Structures are given as C-alpha cells and as structure tokens.
Amino acid sequence: MQQNLSHNIEEPASSKTAQKILENHPGDNKLSYLLHLADNALILAQRNAEWCGHGPILEQDIAITNISLDLLGQARNFYQYAALLINQQNTSSNDPSLNTGTVTEDTLAYLRTERHFKNCLLTEQPNGDWAQTILRQFLFSNYQYFLYQQLQQSKDEQLVAIAAKSLMEVTYHLRWSSEWVIRLGDGTAESHQRMINALEELWQYTGELFQPAFYETSMAETGIAADLLSIKNKWMEKVVAVFTEATLTIPEKTFMQQGGKEGRHTEHMGYILTELQYMQRTYPGCNW
C-alpha cells in the first residue's frame, strides 16, 4: 500500500533546488551584493543572540539581544529583496527545473551552505568575553553606520529604503557600543586588559571590511553599492576618537585576514550554520 505523503500547501524550494537556483546566478553581482549585506546582518544577529539569558547584567542582556533583533530585521529586508529578484528571474527562465518552488527569505537563510555565505569574517567571530562582543559590535556598527549612510545615494530605490530604515537603528547600536568600549577600555586594569586582548583577536578581521569583493566593485561602478574606500577614512576617524577616550591603541602591523565575502570562512562558520539551520535541515519545510 502506498502512503500519500504529499500535502496541499505550497512546496517550499528544497535544498537541492535552492542550490541549483543560486548556482544559476553566478554572474549576478547585484544578488551577490544583497546576500552579502543580508549575511553580515544575519550572522552577527545569530552571534549576539547567543547572549540571550547569559548577559553580564539583565539590562545589557536585553540590549545585546535587542541589537540582535534589529540586525535580524535588516537581514530579512535584504533577503526578501533578493528572493524577489530571484523569483522574477526564474519565472522568465526557460529551464523548467527552476520553476519548481518559490524562493523565500527562509530558503536563503536556511538552505545555503557555508561557501554560499558572503558575510565578513568579523561577524562570525565567537562572542568570547563581554569585551570581545562589545568590540566586535563597535567595529561592525561603525562600519554599518557609514555604509548605510552611503547607500542612501544608491541608484537602487529599495536599497535606499532598507538602508535609511536600518541607519536609525544602527545609530543606537553605534552609540551604545562606543560607550561600552570607553567604559571598559578606560575602566579597571582587568577590563582594560580584556579590551586589549579582544583588540589583538579582532583587529585582523577589519581589513576585509574595506577590501571590495568583485561584486562590490562591479556594483559600486554602476552606482548601486557603497564605495568602500570613501567610508574607510570616516570609519578610522571614529575608531581613533573612541579608542583615544578608551585609552586603547590600534595594533601595529597586523596581517589582515580576508575571504568571507567570497565564501571562504573561518572554522567558526560551520558551527554557526549547524545551529542556525538545524530545524530546516532536519524537518525540511517545517513551519511554526
């Protein structure tokens, strides 16, 4: 006797279809750029969410998870936009196997593998202690702040809208994390030392932020992506200003790691995805 396992709700794109769909767009620099922006926000959101229930004090536990939620919302906006573009392209494609399911924000977050994620290495670094989490947030919020500011000049209307919305949130993240860098750096001998340790660990991942991937270069040329060189100086000015108050100095002669933007990640990435994607991998298509 045959069991009928099919059901009536719309079939989500399977993992295989998702890979096929994405591999079908290798030259799509706009899609890569959107996924890069989305992945940055999603992975840092996931990292910050690990603090939920473990923050040093209740108020800061709430603060870091609020930031996580904002980032998750930003990631959703970018993924939804990317999914829209993919679906538009697939409908007009002649390949029938690309029309077997609808791509959603969830397909992009839950069914891509490590090599397809384009987030900066900084966002996937472990939480470490509170100092390391704070420093990672400051370095990245500072980056997002100027990036989203620049994106308001993008020729892509939806990117402008997402960036404008996100910028208001990031303004709060940047102020909060700047204050914490100062509080810890210029705090006790212990907190100062911990900030130095965090800086030694994380500084090597800051070079990649301003090293454009091929899709960023291409999208900047068409006026869609932000010009990373122009935000680098503003980012550095802010770092210097906050570090000076925090009595911290920028490490010298650090070898800068890179690769995340093109899918070459640190070993931490696989573990993050294992946890993040567990439910969809184990129960494909499961819903709340």
Place this chain on the structure above:
Amino acid sequence: MITLKNISGSALQQEEEKILEILSTVTDPEVPVLTILDLGIVRQINVTPTDVSTVEIVITPTYSGCPAMDVIGMNIRLALLEKGYKNITITQVLSPAWTTDWMTTSGKEKLKAYGIAPPQGQSSRIEKLLFEEDKNIECPLCNSINTRLISQFGSTACKALYQCNDCKEPFDYFKCH
C-alpha cells in the same frame, strides 16, 4: 500620517473612511493601548473602484525586526474579513522610514496613561553625543522630570529603560526614532 486619496464626500472616500474606522480597532500587540493609527504605521488605503470588497492596506514597520508586524498584518486581515471584505492585500513599505514623529497626540496620551513615557522631541534627536542622555523625561507615574536613564534598550526595541529619582519607580520610555 495617512491622507485619504479620494475626493472628500465621494463614494470611494466613504469606503476609505469605513475602513479607517475598522483599522482604528486594531491595536499593537505589544502596546495594546495603541491602535495602529495612533502609531502612524498605516500609510495608505487602496479601495478597488470596481469592487469595494477588494482592498489593499499599506503599512510600514516601526523597527526592521519588530516581531509585532506579522501579527499586526494578520489582525488587520481578520478585522476586515469580519466586516465582509474579501480580497485583502497587506503591503509593507519601508520608505519613507517610520518615525515617532508620526505618533498621534492622543496616542502619546494613551501611552502615558498606560505607564510608558511617550517620545519627547523630534526624531532628529537620535544623533547624540556619547554618554548624553535624554534629559527631563517625565515620569508617567508621578510626573517628576527628575529621572535617569538605566538602559538605552528596554523591554522591546522601541523602548529605553528609565527610573524616577523621586518616586523611585522604573519605567519604559518610548524612545525617539
């Protein structure tokens, strides 16, 4: 922040007003004293001239990650279905970005009565110096302005946590955005 599109007194505007009336019963699940109109998140009401039971409601999120948005969309749909509307589309737009400046005066009063200090000043105030606090936030319980910031992030993304130095009560402040 919503302006009706059709000419005053026209049949279509009457339809829009009917919908507005229904929308005024839909509340924010996280701050149940506020309706979605008080919050200023309803952007547009589009009635189909040839079929008034087909409507589009355009809303905008308060924060990118606000988990209430999906629930709000569903509640709008349910409220309209109950009144006989058949084809309902809920569209989310991001631009222009929502700001607390769009909250109505009556919305702010309701917030205060509920125990949450309403946003003070304009949204342009989100750019501040480091360690600078929003000063003189009025305690919603004893009306004292002798209050202090506990944390910039409160029980939801839109609120900060304050404490009153006079009556000692901690309270939520709906921060400028």
